[in-house]
Amino acid sequence: MQLDDLAARVREAAETGTALRFRGGGSKDFYGGLLAGEVFDVSGYRGIVAYEPTELFITARCGTPLAEIDAALAEKGQMLAFEPPHFGPATVGGCVAAGLSGPRRQQAGAVRDFVLGVKLIDGAGQVLDFGGQVMKNVAGYDVSRFLAGSLGTLGLLAEVTLKVLPRPMAEASLIFETAQPQAIEMLNRWGGRPLPISASFWHDGRLTVRLSGAQAAVAAAREKMGGEWLLAADAFWQQIREQRHEAFAGEVLWRLALPSAAACLDLPTALAVEWGGAQRWLATDADAETVREAARQAGGHAVLFRAPESLRCREGAFAPLAPALLALHQRLKKVFDPKGIFNPGRLYAEL
Amino acid sequence: MAAQDMTFHTDKGILAARLKAVLPPRCLLVDEEDLRPYECDGLTAYRALPAAVCLPETEEQVRDVLRVCRRLQVPVVARGAGTGLSGGAMPHSEGVVLSLARFNRILRIDANARLAVVQPGVRNLAVSEAAAPYGLYYAPDPSSQIACTLGGNVAENSGGVHCLKYGLTVHNILRLRAITIEGEILEIGSEAPDSPGYDLLALLIGSEGMLAVVTEVTLKLTPKPELAQVVMASFDDIGKAGEAVAAIIAAGIIPAGLEMMDKPATAAVEPFVQAGYDLEAEAILLCESDGTPEEVAEEIARVRAVLEKSGARDLKVSGSEAERLRFWAGRKAAFPAVGRITPDYYCMDGTIPRRRLAEMLQAIAGMERKYGLRCANVFHAGDGNLHPLIMYNAAQPGEWERAEAFGAEILELSVALGGSITGEHGVGVEKIGQMCVQYSTPELETFHRVKAAFDEAGLLNPGKAIPSLHRCAEYGRMHVHGGELKFPDLERF
Structure with a gap:
């Protein structure tokens, strides 16, 4: 599969007004709103284009499996520090388009923090380069970072360049038996101190915290924090990253992004807490309005993360935007996709 | 450098009268002697006298000024401390300078949540000073941090010497409150780790005052290392x-x-x-x-x-x-220090893949001979951001033009080596020509359309950051002679 083929297909769709639904590994078909349009399988456009360990970047075509990227990075002792979930056969294009980050997000940052550049095919079938392979680049608007999490509604991310980081020298995980409010309090207290906490997960009366950094830093933090030592920690965090832990089971799963110190919401208690308190998971049959309003009151928002398609389409997967912001989103959508052919309805019904 | 866009014709009398109606007298400057201090930012080689300077004290006043300018089709240049090095805050001669200097209050420090809510005129270092009692600080530390403001940092996506580990401004901002030229208030981001919809923070940070005027900033604070x-x-x-x-x-x-x-x-x-x-x-x-x-x-x-x-x-x-x-x-x-050994210097800001450093420095040595000017190099080596300091004497006819051409050649080589024309200082007016080298026509057109999605009339900071296609055509013609101009003493637009 060639770049020209991808662009030609988009041009053809634009001419005929055919909606396209980009698909890499299909690992996140469950995520977001309506799946509409002709499936445009881009998994064949794959491969690592450039990887310079000492320059801390990797460039890969959109269909490259995340597993392939992880393996290449691991060989040089590096990683995608935002620990994106694979959910099976995820590709790097889908990873950036969906914008989902894993446990290490609380220390390292989110997908968007690691996007350095993209090769975008826009709604006119033009191939556009934004950003590049250098860490610092403030020439022009930061379009590549802006595209992270846009769910393919603005164009095809044909190629992406991501910043990579060295794997930590040492890691250790600690367990604390504690109720949720205390866990949130502890996480925020620790967050204000120079401790190398790289992940946290509370569920069912048990808080697990991962430390990552220099050998000495991890050892010193363990000393200060106490808790029990968790064995087989890598497998545990892998379970969290891939949402194979029992906390993520259930037919309807809400993701709440909140200020880390927000008190427990007036909702059925969150099933799980991550990211130092800033990401919480909730399984509830409370109506969407109630969940969204509670999240909004707390200063954040709620995503209907996993739910039957009918429910996601009825309630919207994502919290509604204020009118001024929605209008701006619509104008920006027109900038990149004037005919409205890319993933219509996947992010919002209006886009 | 860029010529100012001459599509604007402002009736200064009407403008002053309308602004007087929405601002108290202490918030409005219209006399030439009062305007003079605003004629340039940290890049003093480029100057223009604005039609008026507004120093609003409330968000309502900012909104009123923007509405007046929108109605009269008057350009608006937002300004913080004016320490920028690319002429991003250089006034428009037909326009208003909107100084956020009086938005200088730290509104809230939440030590538990590790964040600060500040007005855009707050100085970068003042945040870290205010957070110090809690063992926290604001990580991005541009070298001008004692003077530069957070609003300016947001506009330029400022870096600093610690950004390899702690990130740029874009990695340390949680939320912005901003007003569009239409007077509409946008709440972008939040104290939560992400927000629904497109990542508008990424678009606004580093947009050089082209998209909206920021009136409030929520920053992430970092625990101070021991x-x-x-x-x-x-x-x-x-x-x-x-x-x-x-x-x-x-x-x-x-x-x-x-x-x-x-x-x-x-x-x-x-x-x-x-x-x-x-x-x-x-x-x-x-x-x-x-x-x-x-x-x-x-x-x-x-x-x-x-x-x-x-x-x-x-x-x-x-x-x-x-x-x-x-x-x-x-x-x-x-x-x-370089300023002490030369009457003037011109600071460049290209980034290159680190492995091309030796090549770049060798080329710069060649350019020193070619242009007959000396150059000292300081380098954020961790992230490939090079600051060549080209030494010249503005009083010598032709030296500034040679310095400018020297700088342009460095920037074009940065792009050729796989880097960028600016790592942290912004494009402003200074590098607007080299934008034509870094980006293709369809890419520039996309930038213009993004701009129009926020500011259809093109009133916010016109002539900066993104070159018109017409300008690029001229830039291309100018470079027929391999970067050397035929008439170096002629003004170029």
Whole structure:
């Protein structure tokens, strides 16, 4: 599969007004709103284009499996520090388009923090380069970072360049038996101190915290924090990253992004807490309005993360935007996709 | 440089009258002597006298000023402390300067949630000072941090010497409140880790005042490391120093700071600050480690080992906080120090893949001969951001033009080597021509459409950051002679 083929297909769709639904590994078909349009399988456009360990970047075509990227990075002792979930056969294009980050997000940052550049095919079938392979680049608007999490509604991310980081020298995980409010309090207290906490997960009366950094830093933090030592920690965090832990089971799963110190919401208690308190998971049959309003009151928002398609389409997967912001989103959508052919309805019904 | 867009014709009398109706007298300047201090920012080579300067004190006043300008079709240039180095806050001669200097209050520090809510006119360093009692600080530290404001930092996506480890402004902003030229208030981001919809923070940060005017900023605060220590290494070959930087990264170390200076730079700063730099060395490297004392000790030992193996001719580790600050003093004073040995200097800001450093410096040496001007180089080595300081004398006819052409050639080479024309100073008016080299026509058109999605009339900071296609056509023609202009004394637009 060639770049020209991808662009030609988009041009053809634009001419005929055919909606396209980009698909890499299909690992996140469950995520977001309506799946509409002709499936445009881009998994064949794959491969690592450039990887310079000492320059801390990797460039890969959109269909490259995340597993392939992880393996290449691991060989040089590096990683995608935002620990994106694979959910099976995820590709790097889908990873950036969906914008989902894993446990290490609380220390390292989110997908968007690691996007350095993209090769975008826009709604006119033009191939556009934004950003590049250098860490610092403030020439022009930061379009590549802006595209992270846009769910393919603005164009095809044909190629992406991501910043990579060295794997930590040492890691250790600690367990604390504690109720949720205390866990949130502890996480925020620790967050204000120079401790190398790289992940946290509370569920069912048990808080697990991962430390990552220099050998000495991890050892010193363990000393200060106490808790029990968790064995087989890598497998545990892998379970969290891939949402194979029992906390993520259930037919309807809400993701709440909140200020880390927000008190427990007036909702059925969150099933799980991550990211130092800033990401919480909730399984509830409370109506969407109630969940969204509670999240909004707390200063954040709620995503209907996993739910039957009918429910996601009825309630919207994502919290509604204020009118001024929605209008701006619509104008920006027109900038990149004037005919409205890319993933219509996947992010919002209006886009 | 760019000529001002001449599509605007402002009736200054009407403008002043309308502004008077929405601002108290202390918030409006219209007399030439009052306007003069605003005619340029930190890039003093480019100047224009604005039609008026507004110094609003409330968000309502900002909104009113924008509405007046929208109605009268008057350009608006937002301004913080005016320390920018690319002319991003240079006024428009037919327009209003909207100074946010009086938005200087820190509204809230939430130590538990590790964030600060500030107005855009708050100085960068003031945030860290206010957060210090809680053991927190604001990580991005541009060298102008005692003076530059957060609003300006947001506009330029400012970096600093610690951004390799702690990120740029875009990595440290949680929320913006901004007003569009239509007077509409946008709440972008929140205190939560993300927000629904497109990542508008990414678009606004670094947009150089082209999309909206920021009236409030929520910043992420970082726990202050217990200790920082710096290793100073000197090299008798600049290529070796570059390889040492790569070797540090390859060893899995992300230092808190990683800076390089070449011989002309150390020669300029040493008499100025007595930092103890090795003046025989072709390059010196400063590598900082921070964290817990145990962590720093471990990392410094590893850095030392790498540097020794990389052929450093001398190594010193700071033994005290005073010594650490002294090692840094030279790097931080590099610009003023160079300013002492030359009547004027012109600071460039290209980024390059680090592995091309030796190539770039060699080319710069060639350009020094070609343009008959000296150049000192300081380098954020960790992230490939090079600041060549081109020395010239503005009083000598033709020297500024040569300096400008020298700078343009460096920037074009940055792009050719796989980098960017600006790492942290912004495009402003200064690098608007080189934008045509970095981006293709369809890419520039996309930028223009993004701009129009926020500001259809094109009133916010016109003529900056994104060149018109017409300008690029002219820039291309100008460069027919390989960067050398036929009539260097003629004004160019």
